[in-house]
Amino acid sequence: MESLDLVWVSRANAKQRRGRAGRVMPGVCVHLYTSHRYQYQFSEQPVPEIHRIPLEQLALKIKILPLFHKNNVHEVLEKTIEPPSKSNIDGALSRLQDVGALDKQFELTALGKHLAELPVDVRIGKLILFGAIFCCVDSTLTMAACLSYKNPFVAPFGKKAEADAKRKEFAWAQSDQLTTLKAYRKWQQAMKRSNHAAIIFASENFLSHKTLMMLADIKHQLLGLLASIGFVPDMPDLRKKMRKDSVASLTGTELNSNGENERLLSAILCAALYPNVVKVLTPEKSFHMQAGGAVPRQTLSEELKFKTKADGFVAIHPSSVNSTVGQFASPYLVYQEKVKTSRVFIRECSMVPQLPFVLFSAIELHNGTFTVSLEDGWIMFQVEKHEVAEMLKAIRVELINLLEEKINDPSLNLLHHERGNRIIKAITTIISKD
Incomplete structure (x- = not known):
């Protein structure tokens, strides 16, 4: 789980910053902490990246390298300069089993071999693979690009309420990912008219035109990866520099025949993000009296509770279209990530039917x-x-x-x-x- 914690820099960080003051001319650097804290409470070096990041992709790479075919992941990582803890490695292997990339004996499954070939997060890799299998390539590549880069919705200072209202106009199937997909498609339609029309559309709907252009480029890269492992036919046009999103035209109608099926898209999100699941807990049904008799009272969003297996009760991030929803069609949500700030929030979540x-x-x-x-x-x-x-x-x-x-x-x-x-x-x- 990502956590935004306030921590002191290391002594190495402080020395590097001090060097900035004298880079082009003599200068003075003032640090806002005592020399005693610096000497006795700061760590010598920053925490190594291998101790801070998820290890799933690294574990998959180790599993497919012939050099390590006689070693398990623990043995390989224990030989690194500053090896990660056993619990971190065990956690990564457990998550790979949850995704379906490893079997019970920690051997690569067919899905795991495919995911190991893709230089993306395992869940994003699973999303685009299942999108190719179930004939909704363009839609899943759009969602994968957003999940791997960033959401195109923006909230300018002082206009957050307006931005949230605009975002909710695109709300689709109680899903942040499908909401972003809908907004992207609308922008794409404007882009077909002219670049200026697309810029105006993005500005009016609190979308970043620059981010949307980057997402189009990432989609082509992801399509190239799918072609490289044989999940879609090889396309010579992919090697050309694209100025606009041509994924739908390159892949054709057959590979996109289910691109509008919202239930199937929600199911593929479930397949990709499982087991990042949240239960929606609703209060007991209550009634209020009217002239015609007792009428069920609608549940308010603040009355709902959301629970994960590992972390207990969590909250939906305020930026989500689901943050103000009082009633879900299914009592289960899948989410991309958890972030811990003032409390544990889930981000980029989607309601998923039970099947x-x-x-x-x-x-x-x-x-x-x-x-x-x-x-x-x-x-x-x-x-x-x-x-x-x-x-x-x-x-x-x-x-x-x-x-x-x-x-x-x-x-x-x-x-x-x-x-x-x-x-x-x-x-x-x-x-x-x-």
Whole structure:
């Protein structure tokens, strides 16, 4: 979890800053702390980056390098100059298992081999892979670009309320990611008219035109990565410098046939961000009396509580379109990150229907009850017939096997693969139904 903590600099940081004063001419540097604090309370060097950052991507790289095929991740990282703690390594391996990149024996799965080839965060990698499999390449690449770079919405000083109101005008499916996708598409339509029209649109809707242009460039880079591992056909035009977003036209209608399916897009977000799951806890239903009798009272946003397995109660960040929502269509949200400031906040969250948890999570069956394994059955569902649970589990196994085939044969076209096409269509149909 990212944490914004106020800490003292190290002695090495202080010396480097002192050097700035005499760089081009003699100068004086005044430090706002005592010499005693400097000598006895400051650490000598900053905390090494390997102790501060997530280790998932590094662990994946170690797993695919032939040099380390006889060593496990712990053995390799213990040989670094300042090795990370065992708990940090264990945490990274556990998260890779949650994502589906490692199996129970900590060996690479088919999905893990694909993710190791992509130089992006494992969850973003999973998002674009599933987007290619389920024929919504352009939409998922847009969301992945936003998650890997930054959100294009801006809130100028003194205009935060106006900016929040504009952002909520784009709200879609109780999802920050889909809201940003909708705003990006509107900007793209303006861009087709002229660059000036796009700039005006961005300014009127509190969007950064520069950030949106960067997102378009990142989308092309991500598409190139998908092409390099065989998930989409190779495209010579990708090697050219693009002045506008051409991903949809380059990939064609077939690879984007489900790009408007909001339930499927929410499901793919669930697959990518799992197990970053939050339960929405609502208060007991209350009523107020009217002339026609008792009427259920609408729940207010401040009455809702949000709970994660690891951190207990958290809050939705005020910048989210869900921060003022009083009623969710499903009691589960997935989020990209947690940030600790005055309290623990979740950022970039999306409401997800219940079926995606079943299809994109680890399932355990117990006499007609199947558990979506989120840390020892934290979330549980019950079905009327054991056969239904078995069928859903079988579909998930088929999807995993399909990924295995794809890794063994990168040229395999899943859209024209008879069994693969049936599996993808079946999952899409199940998820799309209300």
